Amino acid sequence: MGALLDAQSWRTLLENWPIFAAGLLQTVVASVLSMLLAAAIGLVMGAFALAPVRLLRWVNRVYVEFFRNTPLLVQVFFLYYGLPQVHVVIPTLWVGVLGLSIYTGAYIAEVLRAGFQAVPRGQMEAGLASGLTYSQVVRRIILPQALRFTLPPLTNQFVNLVKNSQVLALIAGFDLMYQTDSWSSQTALYVQAYIAAAVLYLALTLPLATWARRMERRMNRQLQRRADAGVTEVA
C-alpha cells in the first residue's frame, strides 16, 4: 500500500512524462500504420474468401488458419531474429508493423467473410431484379448491411491490435511498454509505471470502443428509418 500512496514516487513519474510520451507516440504510430495495412490485407483476403475461383478461396483458408493459429510473438521473432540470418534486416518498427498487420489481417479477413455471408443471398437477387447494377447492389445494399454486422468485431480487432503492439517492447521497439519497462527497472517504481501504462493504453482503446458503439447505433437508426420508409411505401 505504501508504494501506491507515496507522493514522491508519483512526482517522479510526472517529472519523467516525456519518456512515456515518446513511448505513447511510438505505440500510436505503430498502431495506426498496422491498422491501415491490416485493413488492406483483411479486405483482399476477405474478398478471396468470396471469390468464385477455388484457388483464391484456398489461399484465404491457408492464410487465415496459419496466421490466426500461430502466436504473434513467434511471427515477430521470426521477422526480427530469423530473417537477418538470410540477410534480410527489416528496421525494428517495421518488423512490429508487419507482424501486427499480417496477424491482425488474418482476423479481419475472417470477420469480413462472416459479415458478407451474413447478408441473405436473396438481397442480391432482389437488387438485381429491381434493375440495379451489380456494383450498385454491392455498394448500396450488401455493404451497408455487412458493415453493420462487422463493425463490433472489427473494433475488437483494432483494440486488440493496439494492445498487441507491445510485442515491440520485446524487440527494443521503443513503444509505450518498452519505455515503461525500461523506466521502471531504472527507478524501481513498478507500481507507478504500470498504472501509468494501463491508463495510457486505456486512453487509446476506450475512445475507439466508444466511437464504434456510436457508429453502430447510427447505422441501426438509419436502417430502421429505411425499413420504416419501405413499409409506408408498400402500405
Add this chain to the structure above:
Amino acid sequence: MHLETGFLSGRKRALAAVAALTLGLALALGGCGGGGGAAGTAANGGSSTPNIDAIKSRGVLRVGVKADVLGFGYKNPQTNQYEGYEIDIAHELAKRLLGDPNKVELTTVTAKTRQGLLDSGQVDMVIATFTITPERQKVIDFSPVYYTDGIQLLVKRDSGIKSLKDLNGKVIAVAQGADTGQKLQEKAKELGVTIQTAEYASYAEDMAALQNGRAQAFATDGSILKYYENQDPSTVILPDRYSEEPYGIAIKKGNKDLLDFVTKAIDDMKQSGELQQLIRKWKLSGSV
C-alpha cells in the same frame, strides 16, 4: 432519440471501469504487503532476527544467482550445476548460517527479474553481478562490495570501432534492468557523441542484436562480455572501461538482521583473503 443500454451512460461506464481497475490494483497491492519490511519486524514476536530465524527453521538459504555469466553465476550445461565466484560465495554464506555449504537453494535471475524476486520474498538474497547505485540503495539494501568491474564494449572485429567515440549515431545493445545504458549515455555526453541504447531482456538477445547488425556494439560489465567474446571469434572486447561497477549482495530493504549477517560475512572474507583467493580461482579480471 435513442435508448441507452444498461444503467450507465457510455462515459460513466468508462469512468466506472477505470475506477474499478484502480481500486482492484490498490486492493491487490495492499493485500500482499505482508512479509519483510519494518512492519514485518514489528509484528514479529519480539525476535530481533526474524529473517534469519525463518531461514534456519526452513533449513535452506534461498539465493538468486545468474545462470549465464561465466566465472560468476553460470549453469554448466554439461553438469547442469551452477558454478562461479558468486556461487561459491552463496555456499560460504550457507555454511556460516546453517553449518552446511550445501544447504542452499539457487534460483536463476536476470537483471530484469532479480528485484521482483527479492521484493516478493521468493529469494532471501541476490548475488548476481548486481551493481550498487544510489538509486537502488533507496529501495534495496546492499552488502559491502565483493567485486569491482567496469562497463566495456563488445564489437565486431571488422567494424573498425575502437572506442565509444566511434559509436556516434550508432545503436548499442544493453540489458534491460541494468544501469549500463544510463552510464553509457552519461559518458557519451562527456565525449560529445550521440548514442542510442536498445534494451533487451537477456544477454543472449543483446548478442543476437550485435551479430545480426541491429546494434553496432553490445555493452555490459567486462566479466559478462568475456563469455560472449569466447563464443564468437568474430567479436572483440574493447580495452576501455566506462564505469566502476561495485557488486554487492542485495537484501530486501528493511531485513536488517540478514544485512548485518552478510555485511559481517563479506568483511570477514575480505580480511582473511578468501575473496581474493576465489577471484584467482575463477581467473577474474576485476578486483575486490
